[in-house]
Amino acid sequence: MASILQNYNSAEIAALTSSQIAELTTADFASITTAQIPGITPTIIGYTSFTSADFAALATAAIQNLSSDQVVALTTADVAAMTTAQVNALTTALAVNLSTADVAGMKSSQVAALTTAAVHNLTTDQVNALTSAGVAAMSTAQIAAFTTDGIVALTTADVFAMTTAQVNLGLSTAQVVALTTADVAAMKSSQAAALTTAAVHNLTTDQVAALTGSDIGAMSTAQAAAFTTDGIAALTTAEASSLTTAQLNVGLSTAQIAAITTVDIANMKTSQIAALTSAAIGGLTTDQIVAMTTGEVQALSTAGVKSLSTAQVNALSTADVANMKSSQVAALSTAAVHNLTTDQVNALTSADVAAMGTAQVAAFTTDGIVALTTADVAAMTTAQVNLGLSTAQVVALTTADVAGMKSSQVAALTTADVHNLTTDQVNALTSADVAAMSTALIAAFTTDGIVALTTADVFAMTTAGVNALSTAQVVALTTADVAGMKSSQVAALTTAAVHNLTTDQVNALTSAGVAAMSTAQIAAFTTDG
Known part of the structure; x- marks a missing residue:
């Protein structure tokens, strides 16, 4: 059955009264052509007799030909009644005329139907009006279409609602950088783990500091490797102590580890210190060494201890030295041993001295020999006495040291000694x-x-x-x-x-x-x- 409106022009439709509009069916409105659509004036849209169902019956082609005034005249209910096809038919010019109330009232499926062009041109007020459910329903392409101003306009709840796919495939580096610190702080760990390495690399120091320890712990080694040194320095104590052993061992570079603050170093777990590579340990600053607890020093790998420079070893406290494992002492370079302070030498245990190689013993300065305790000297192996100690070192032994030597040690002295x-x-x-x-x-x-x-x-x-x-x-x-x-x-x-x-x-x-x-x-x- 043909619609009563089929022979009406737009002017005639515009002249219809409210009571006449009330007599029309949704089928009548569905038949309106693009030529007739101007007849659905703001006045008609404002009639109570013009229902949301009537508007929802309009063809997508008709929707595309709406004027800005017509869109402005739509009620929140009208917009909420739109089909996804109608929403998708809205041009950029039309979408920007939706009120914030209209946007706020849109169903998630409608938001998901917006074109990327429409999303790109949404005003900041419109973006701010989107519901979290609406944002979560958007495609990665739609998320990518947001301007940086649009990203800023999203609420913390909106960002929190994003899927990992949206974060990983949708957000660009520039968009991530546009997130507020509140947004970053509210992100789920799964979202932080979904950030691209480029995004991580470009995070501001404030954004890095806003991440939680759980966020850091959830990140991949590739993401950890993507942090700038400034980013690493911006880590909070909670974040630094949440770095995984894999991140420390495989992800972070020597330069990144050297950028960890002394406060963060002091609060790291011993398991984290144990995960550091020898190259990373060799790259630690003396301030970082000073900041280490005795437990952390004891957690250093023997390969790591071997890589310590003279300056790094000198930065160890006597308590650090006293608590080192004998295997660690045995790993010290001869240069490091040669430059030990007398207090550090005095802090060595007898077991430490006994574990040292002959080359290490030979590296002691005469002042270092004097600093050894009688028990330390008594703990020396015959090989250390015979091959390690030089004549000058033997002469530096105190009479108490000599008196405390075992007969087997005396028998190991050289004739020159x-x-x-x-x-x-x-x-x-x-x-x-x-x-x-x-x-x-x-x-x-x-x-x-x-x-x-x-x-x-x-x-x-x-x-x-x-x-x-x-x-x-x-x-x-x-x-x-x-x-x-x-x-x-x-x-x-x-x-x-x-x-x-x-x-x-x-x-x-x-x-x-x-x-x-x-x-x-x-x-x-x-x-x-």
Whole structure:
């Protein structure tokens, strides 16, 4: 059945009264052509007899030909009644004439039907009027169509309502940068994890600081790697302590880790510190090292400790050094060991010293050697004593250190070491130490060193040791030393040594000692002897 309006022109339609409009059916309105649409004047739209259903019946072609005045005249109910096809038919010029109330009253499906051009041209007031449900219903293309001003106009609730797809595929870097700090702070962790690396790279420092610790923890290693150094420096303590071990180990660069603030470093978990690469540890600033807790220092990998520079090691507190694992101390470079302060050396444990390589021991300065405790020296391995310690280092040992040495350690000294021992050091040797010394070591004593030996020390010498004594060394023995010698020791003296004995020394020999002498030794006595 043909519509009553089919023969009406736009002027005739415009002349219809409210009562006449009331008699028309939705089918009549559906038949209105683009030529007739001007007849649906704001006056007619304003008639109570012109219902929302009547407007919803208009063809999309007719909708496209509406004037701005006609759109302005629409009620919120009229707009809410529009089909998605009608909404999609709205041109950019028409869409901008919708009131904020109209926009606020739109269904999510209607918002999703807006063209990208219409979205792009929405006023900030219109954008602000969108519901969170409306925003959530939009396509990624629609989201991408928002101007940066439009993004700013979105409410925090709108941003929170965005899907991860909208965040990842819709928002451009410029749009993300346009988000307010309140928007960023309100984002879900899943949304933060959906940001592109380009978006993360361009976040402002205020935006970075607005992220939550959960947001940071949800990010991928690629996203973590995308932060600028300024961005890393902007992380809050809560954010920094939320960085995952994967982000720290694989994501962040050496430069990024060096940008972490000292406050953040001090509050990081030991598991995070343990995840740092050796390159990252080597790139830490001295201020960051100073900021570390003793627990964090203890969490450093041995490879990381090995990469520490001299300056970094010097930045460690004595408490840090004291709490280091022995395996960490053993990983220190020789340069680092050489530059340890005396307080740092003194803070080393005996177990630490025992774990060190011979090259590390050799790297100690003489002041460092002095700073070692007696227990530290006693803990040294024979290899450390023999291959590590230089003569100058041995001479730097205190008498207490020497007295505390194990006999096996004394036996590991080089002949050069023994030759250069001070008389006080020699005097500090125990009888057991002397007994453990090789013939080469005994022969290395200076005559002053021999004089410094106690009678008990001489008594403890092996017969081989006595036999190794040079004539000058024997002559240096005190009469008490000679008097205290065992018969077997006297019998071990060389004929040259016997020949050079002083008359006092000969007089000090015991009868048992003389009785034990060989005929060659007896023959070696001088007539004075």
